[in-house]
Amino acid sequence: MDDDGPVIPDFGEGSSCVTDNRTFCWDWAREHWGDTLQPAVLQHLWLTAIAIAIGFVLAFGLALLAHRVRRVEHPIGVGAALLYTIPSLALFQLLVPLTGITTTTVEIALVAYTLVILYPNIVAGLDGAPPEVVEAARGMWLTRRQVLTRVELPLAVPAIVGGLRIAVVSTIAIATIAAFLLPKGLGYPIFYAIKLPEPFKTEIYAAGALAIGLALLCDGGLVLLRRALVPWARKGGA
Amino acid sequence: MIVGDTFRPGIFVDALAFIADNPAFLAGKALEQLVLAGAALGLALLVALPFGIVLGHLHRGSGIAIGASIFARALPSLAAIAFLLPVLGIGFLNNAIALAILAAGPLLTNAFEGVEGVDRDAVDAARGMGMSAGQILRRVELPLAVPLLMTGIRVAAVTVVATAPIAAIAGGGGLGDVIVNQASYRLKGVLGASLCVMALSAAVFLCLVALQNALTPKGLVRTRVVGDLPPGKELQ
Numbered sequence: 001m002d003d004d005g006p007v008i009p010d011f012g013e014g015s016s017c018v019t020d021n022r023t024f025c026w027d028w029a030r031e032h033w034g035d036t037l038q039p040a041v042l043q044h045l046w047l048t049a050i051a052i053a054i055g056f057v058l059a060f061g062l063a064l065l066a067h068r069v070r071r072v073e074h075p076i077g078v079g080a081a082l083l084y085t086i087p088s089l090a091l092f093q094l095l096v097p098l099t100g101i102t103t104t105t106v107e108i109a110l111v112a113y114t115l116v117i118l119y120p121n122i123v124a125g126l127d128g129a130p131p132e133v134v135e136a137a138r139g140m141w142l143t144r145r146q147v148l149t150r151v152e153l154p155l156a157v158p159a160i161v162g163g164l165r166i167a168v169v170s171t172i173a174i175a176t177i178a179a180f181l182l183p184k185g186l187g188y189p190i191f192y193a194i195k196l197p198e199p200f201k202t203e204i205y206a207a208g209a210l211a212i213g214l215a216l217l218c219d220g221g222l223v224l225l226r227r228a229l230v231p232w233a234r235k236g237g238a
Numbered sequence: 239m240i241v242g243d244t245f246r247p248g249i250f251v252d253a254l255a256f257i258a259d260n261p262a263f264l265a266g267k268a269l270e271q272l273v274l275a276g277a278a279l280g281l282a283l284l285v286a287l288p289f290g291i292v293l294g295h296l297h298r299g300s301g302i303a304i305g306a307s308i309f310a311r312a313l314p315s316l317a318a319i320a321f322l323l324p325v326l327g328i329g330f331l332n333n334a335i336a337l338a339i340l341a342a343g344p345l346l347t348n349a350f351e352g353v354e355g356v357d358r359d360a361v362d363a364a365r366g367m368g369m370s371a372g373q374i375l376r377r378v379e380l381p382l383a384v385p386l387l388m389t390g391i392r393v394a395a396v397t398v399v400a401t402a403p404i405a406a407i408a409g410g411g412g413l414g415d416v417i418v419n420q421a422s423y424r425l426k427g428v429l430g431a432s433l434c435v436m437a438l439s440a441a442v443f444l445c446l447v448a449l450q451n452a453l454t455p456k457g458l459v460r461t462r463v464v465g466d467l468p469p470g471k472e473l474q
Contacts, residue, residue: 023324081443082440082443085396085400085436085439085440085442085443086400086436086439086440087399087400087401087403087404087435087436087439088400089403089404089414089417089432089435090403090417090431090432090433090435090436091432091436093417093428093429093432094429094432094433094436096425096429097249097250097425097429166311169308169311169312170311172312172314173311173312173313173314173315174314176314176315176316176317177314177315177316177404179316180404180418186314187314187316190314190316190317190320191316191407193320194319194320194323194407194408195407199320199323199324201324204317204320204321204323204324205321207317208314208316208317208320208321211312211314211317212309212312212313212314212317215311215312216308216312219308219312
């Protein structure tokens, strides 16, 4: 992650496919998997994983607070909705004077976006337990903490995983914009290939397809996770 | 890629000064961005909205609607802009179509969910009153679907306006031109333009929230849009 970023290959050489800039050159993709595409995939996954991990912890904490203190629920939600309207390119740039052109800047922005997606979903999940179920649990002399951990949290799992799916897929997409700031992630090969005098098609399509594939793969993984965690819920949110 | 400027919080004051010194220039760039966004949104509305409404009315194609929402989220805006570049070339057409594709997802999904989710009893009652399929769509399903239709339009509009600056790397113009050209405008210019982009998106968001509240039929319980986000439905 902290190495020198992907090596920029020289497109001037290579097969006739590459020099003619045809739609997709498998030989280029094979040849530059090791020095361009694979490092970009790993950087991309790493950027996303850190953002999701930090965002999830923060969102969970805020949601527990909002669940306990109802008065703060609406203000946090309004702030979150407005935060999400900030264009990623602008947010990255606005953080530069504070944290420089660093991975930290990218992560702060990505964490902010995941927070905005995860928070309302976790709150909705926690508040979604039917009142009579909570009443019954209280009637069985469960403490408030036990009601939370044994009743409300398990019932919130589908909504939380639903939020995670949106957050992960969105973050993978938004992380490509980090390329405007740093030569990192799958956005960079696209960014680089567009700026060539003649946009290099193979690199654009390869990196773009990898980004989409990565997002769909993670989405599918989370669907399987939900099935494993809540076998009783056959059908969840889209 | 960024050189010369020192990073100090005071640069934000310079950024505000840049805005104050160049109001006409920035307003022109903002207008350029709004024209691009408007064209993209119009294109997406023309195609995706009727498609979603018809699918919802027929109660068919939930797979298409769900797939569209997942794909729209998974498609990076940078990739959308880059993918069509070799075919359509650098400029307005490529960017408008790329942004329209990004906007189509939330429009299609919300239109489908809105019309499909209309209470079947209400539709049956309308049919019992002798309404034709077209009348049911126009007078029952569409009014009841307004909250979700408007949600789709709002999400799509904010997506398009917020993504338009990225199109600057493919000749999209607008405020993004300033953001990606630090060599000419210095960090203060980049930050000033970023603040303008932010204000523009927030303004579009708030206008559409107001419009949504105004258009929601009185008979429907008004959903407080801001800060009242049903999971998975609202955000992009």
